[in-house]
Amino acid sequence: MPRWGMVIDLDKCTGCQACVVACAAETNAPLGSPDIAAMGRIIRWLQILPKIEGEYPYITADMMPIMCQQCEAPACTYVCPVAATYRNHEGTVAQIYWRCIGCRYCVNACPYTLKWFNWWKPEWPGETAQATNPDVELRDKGVTEKCCFCHHRLQTAKEKARAEGRTVRPDEYIPACVEACATRCIVFGDLDDPDSEVSRLARSPRAFHLLEELGTKPKVTYLKSR
């Protein structure tokens, strides 16, 4: 059974945000409005967290793509009273929107603040309403949502592989952000396969995890040499 994980090489990331756009388009993220943005409640499962050091003009900037860290010990799943969020047998932390009662316990429990609550009825203005991805649910007001490693792509890949009588190839299931990354700084694959690129990179001396001291054991690994 594969254990899906991701490695993000911050030394390669240019902060172009192609992954952010790809994620939003793939997962039917509502555009939001200036008012919602002013409140800091724009929903983007994948965001770029800028870290700027020094004083202008002598600054260095790190652009860190952050999304659900797909923890092995996910705090969000421990507090969900209705099992709307849980860790499945492949290690992916799922979010079942129609089971969610909107209590927001998980939103508050996530130490990375990477779960999003729909405070308003989401809107897709004009033609964008006709261009939503049919494989991904349109979340309604009052439910929490988050990145699930584009799980719908895994379903499609599994179906195709089974029709052809084989197992899923590593290049068949990749999330939208990985596909869009121009510098190939995001690598995705099976962490339990010692020969996979993601597994090899995750063992790099440059590897670290966000807030690893909390013991959440994220499956998103970052690489940085500085």
Add this chain to the structure above:
Amino acid sequence: MPKTLAILVLVGVTAIGGWFVVSAWGGGSVQQPVAYNHKVHIDAGMECAACHTGAEEGTHAGIPTTDKCALCHKVDRPYPKTPKDLAFYLKANKEIPWRQLHRTRRHVYFSHQRHVALAGIDCEKCHGDVKKKTTPFDRAAFPDRQAGMNLCVDCHRKEKVTTDCMACHR
């Protein structure tokens, strides 16, 4: 006068309640534009997927278009017999306005390919006596008039396939 009013209210409440019960039960009657007979076609050796294209290779099983019927039914030929209602659409070269009775709810990912082609499940397993039906469908062809989660989960447990929520809920 108050007695008449009370009776009217009672009749109204009963009618509305009855309508809700019938709706929930799924017994609502839908009139199809053509009196299609599934049994005749199955007995003639046709496969379900011949008309419901996509059932074996896609997510959705299609509803047949008029040109599918026209492959066999010719207005100017006696066999196979072309019913009058079908002849009307064939002559006019119009699509038959079938009333769609089966719709997957938007939070559910149901793939016909996964069930029909990959798992080899017969259509009757979910759609009941569809192959023996001689009249067109006036209701959804499911054992309990609708396919609830219990229908899916019961079978998944029995066949020992995944019951991971994410496998079916998107």
